[in-house]
Amino acid sequence: MSRPYAKLPPIIDYGVIPLINLVVAFLVAGLVVLAVGESPIRAAELMLNGAFGYAEGVGFTLYYATSFVFTGLAVAVAFHGGLFNIGGEGQAYVGGLGVTAIALGLGGILPWWLNLPLAVCLSAAFGALWALIPAYLQAKRGSHIVITTIMFNFIAAALMVYLLNDWLKVPGTNALETPTFAEGGQLPKLRGLFELFGANLGGAPLNVSAFVALLACLGVWLLIWRTRLGYEIRTLGHSPRAARYAGMSELRLVVVTMLISGGLAGLMALNPVMGDQYRLFNDFPQGAGFVGIAVALMGRGHPAGIIPAAILFGMLYQGGAELAFDMPAISRDMIVIIQGLVILFAGALENMFRPAIGMAWARFRLRETGPSAARTGGV
Amino acid sequence: MDLNTVVDIAASTIRVSTPLLFAALAGLYSERSGIFDISLEGKMLIAAFASAALAATSGSAVLGLLAGILAAVVFSLIHGLASITYRGNQIVSGVAINFVAAGLTMILGQAWFSQGGRTPTLFGASRFAPIHLPFADAVRDVPVLGPIYSGVISGQSILVYLAFLTVPFTWWVLFRTRFGLRLRAVGENPAAVDTAGISVTWLRYRAVIICGVLTGFAGTYLSVAQAAGFTRDMTAGRGYIALAALIFANWKPVPVMFACLLFGFLDAASFRMQSVELPLIGPIPGQAIQALPYVLTVILLAGFVGRATPPKAGGVPYVKER
Numbered sequence: 140m141s142r143p144y145a146k147l148p149p150i151i152d153y154g155v156i157p158l159i160n161l162v163v164a165f166l167v168a169g170l171v172v173l174a175v176g177e178s179p180i181r182a183a184e185l186m187l188n189g190a191f192g193y194a195e196g197v198g199f200t201l202y203y204a205t206s207f208v209f210t211g212l213a214v215a216v217a218f219h220g221g222l223f224n225i226g227g228e229g230q231a232y233v234g235g236l237g238v239t240a241i242a243l244g245l246g247g248i249l250p251w252w253l254n255l256p257l258a259v260c261l262s263a264a265f266g267a268l269w270a271l272i273p274a275y276l277q278a279k280r281g282s283h284i285v286i287t288t289i290m291f292n293f294i295a296a297a298l299m300v301y302l303l304n305d306w307l308k309v310p311g312t313n314a315l316e317t318p319t320f321a322e323g324g325q326l327p328k329l330r331g332l333f334e335l336f337g338a339n340l341g342g343a344p345l346n347v348s349a350f351v352a353l354l355a356c357l358g359v360w361l362l363i364w365r366t367r368l369g370y371e372i373r374t375l376g377h378s379p380r381a382a383r384y385a386g387m388s389e390l391r392l393v394v395v396t397m398l399i400s401g402g403l404a405g406l407m408a409l410n411p412v413m414g415d416q417y418r419l420f421n422d423f424p425q426g427a428g429f430v431g432i433a434v435a436l437m438g439r440g441h442p443a444g445i446i447p448a449a450i451l452f453g454m455l456y457q458g459g460a461e462l463a464f465d466m467p468a469i470s471r472d473m474i475v476i477i478q479g480l481v482i483l484f485a486g487a488l489e490n491m492f493r494p495a496i497g498m499a500w501a502r503f504r505l506r507e508t509g510p511s512a513a514r515t516g517g518v
Numbered sequence: 519m520d521l522n523t524v525v526d527i528a529a530s531t532i533r534v535s536t537p538l539l540f541a542a543l544a545g546l547y548s549e550r551s552g553i554f555d556i557s558l559e560g561k562m563l564i565a566a567f568a569s570a571a572l573a574a575t576s577g578s579a580v581l582g583l584l585a586g587i588l589a590a591v592v593f594s595l596i597h598g599l600a601s602i603t604y605r606g607n608q609i610v611s612g613v614a615i616n617f618v619a620a621g622l623t624m625i626l627g628q629a630w631f632s633q634g635g636r637t638p639t640l641f642g643a644s645r646f647a648p649i650h651l652p653f654a655d656a657v658r659d660v661p662v663l664g665p666i667y668s669g670v671i672s673g674q675s676i677l678v679y680l681a682f683l684t685v686p687f688t689w690w691v692l693f694r695t696r697f698g699l700r701l702r703a704v705g706e707n708p709a710a711v712d713t714a715g716i717s718v719t720w721l722r723y724r725a726v727i728i729c730g731v732l733t734g735f736a737g738t739y740l741s742v743a744q745a746a747g748f749t750r751d752m753t754a755g756r757g758y759i760a761l762a763a764l765i766f767a768n769w770k771p772v773p774v775m776f777a778c779l780l781f782g783f784l785d786a787a788s789f790r791m792q793s794v795e796l797p798l799i800g801p802i803p804g805q806a807i808q809a810l811p812y813v814l815t816v817i818l819l820a821g822f823v824g825r826a827t828p829p830k831a832g833g834v835p836y837v838k839e840r
Contacts, residue, residue: 297806
């Protein structure tokens with residue numbers, strides 16, 4: 140039991156085990172549905188139908204997925220560097236300030252396609268800024284990044300409520316939100332694009348930031364697997380001692396990794412703020428920063444895994460909203476459970492089925508090679 | 519500020535500190551044994567829900583407490599399973615438990631009681647009522663000490679007294695018993711404990727179970743003593759504040775109590791401080807006071823005020839042979 144786990148071939152390590160963990164997570168979620176007296180199969184059907192059954196549903200699913208790609212990438216980049224960034228929620232929230240500064244300030248002057256790159260830069264900068272202090276404190280003073288980033292989530296929430304309430308809200312109103320952005324601060328929806336293919340997105344808020352998310356995926360892939368910095372980040376994640384021995388600066392790497400991670404989380408603000416509501420509003424990330432943790436774990440830190448994982452969670456979000464109409468006992472909160480179960484089984488308990496699968500694999504291998512080995516051995 | 523205000527603030531400081539104290543002491547046992555636990559929040563939440571749910575249906579606060587403890591222990595065991603038996607990442611496991619607890623309380627609360635995630639309002643025997651200590655009324659008129667005795671010390675729920683008694687008890691267990699010595703050792707150097715022929719796994723499981731019991735008390739206090747029923751997301755970050763208090767107190771029981779009282783005081787005073795004007799700065803925004811415990815924790819963690827030294831083997835799964 141306490142032996143280190145045996146090495147398994149990549150197909151099992153990256154394919155079979157995550158899949159089994161995911162299936163178990165959903166089976167347990169099904170038990171919860173059973174416990175509240177509904178049929179899990181019908182719930183799954185309704186959910187799938189709500190998320191993919193019609194074009195508008197798909198639009199919503201992809202809209203949510205866009206946010207989760209950003210936050211998932213943010214968590215994944217930090218993971219590669221051996222850092223656990225739980226602060227995606229706060230970084231995304233503060234990133235909203237960057238988006239708002241551009242959209243509110245230049246929305247009436249410049250067209251959206253000029254404002255978008257500016258907003259990308261500034262939202263990433265604000266998100267990165269919010270990750271800077273925890274990163275520096277971890278690298279320089281050894282304070283645990285998990286605790287500091289959690290604390291920074293709370294500080295961000297307090298700060299944003301203060302800013303919205305005392306500075307940014309429309310004077311004379313009570314709602315914690317900024318005025319609506321002018322036209323140049325509004326990202327176009329993808330309705331027209333989908334109409335070319337004969338699909339009617341209806342009111343779905345899927346917008347141009349989805350492409351920014353795809354670019355971010357490409358960027359992260361290039362960064363982590365095709366650059367020197369990415370190599371250094373992965374070295375740091377595998378073995379900080381090896382990194383130190385190779386002459387890499389731990390301080391620089393931790394800070395740079397967290398800045399990139401925070402920047403990616405900050406980009407998430409583009410989607411709801413500039414792409415959907417056209418204003419900064421109270422608690423707009425709505426847990427997307429935390430969903431990112433599940434997405435990154437499920438996607439195994441690779442953009443090619445993060446995109447489907449984000450779409451899966453987008454489906455849960457949108458399908459869950461639809462589900463609540465037909466099964467009032469099951470609200471959108473179901474996603475919080477599923478999110479937790481995915482983190483539990485794909486993350487914390489990832490080793491649970493490993494010994495059994497390892498043994499099954501060994502037996503399978505033995506049966507494959509056994510007879511021939513016996514034949515050659517017999518000579 | 520007159521005496522009545524002071525008594526008021528002191529009494530509410532005690533009330534607000536109690537769940538923090540239970541939770542922080544819970545974390546103390548777990549983390550001293552080498553199991554990091556950021557799932558205090560989730561365990562408190564599930565305990566608050568389970569206790570309020572059973573107290574509402576059975577009409578008994580004690581049964582509620584047992585349900586709360588049971589629920590929190592089950593979640594603790596999941597954390598133990600992931601971090602001790604399967605050697606998973608303890609932070610990841612803690613995050614997972616917080617989410618499962620948050621989601622489960624919302625879904626089950628709505629399904630069972632159909633009140634938007636709330637449990638029915640508790641009253642009478644289904645709550646832990648304030649206990650009036652002897653002579654509380656008689657000494658009320660004694661200057662200074664009278665109001666403090668009758669207003670702060672008397673009239674709290676039994677769980678409050680229990681929480682503050684747990685502090686010396688925990689100190690005794692940790693520093694004066696064999697179990698405590700082993701518990702601390704397993705958090706510093708599990709290999710040494712193992713060499714002495716003591717099971718690292720069983721020791722850590724016991725620590726995690728104690729952690730569950732105490733978070734059970736913390737959650738039950740929230741929903742069955744302080745409030746009269748469970749409301750959505752009612753822990754509202756208290757688990758993290760408790761964790762902050764634990765770090766602030768350098769993983770020592772008596773300082774934990776003072777840290778919890780400090781954070782409790784900030785919470786109790788924040789409501790009153792909102793209108794206070796500082797010279798040059800003007801009125802303090804309420805949000806600044808709300809954020810103060812978190813800011814303090816960050817500053818402390820950074821080592822600007824004392825140095826936090828966590829248990830050495832914390833967060834590292836123990837592998838017997840390599």
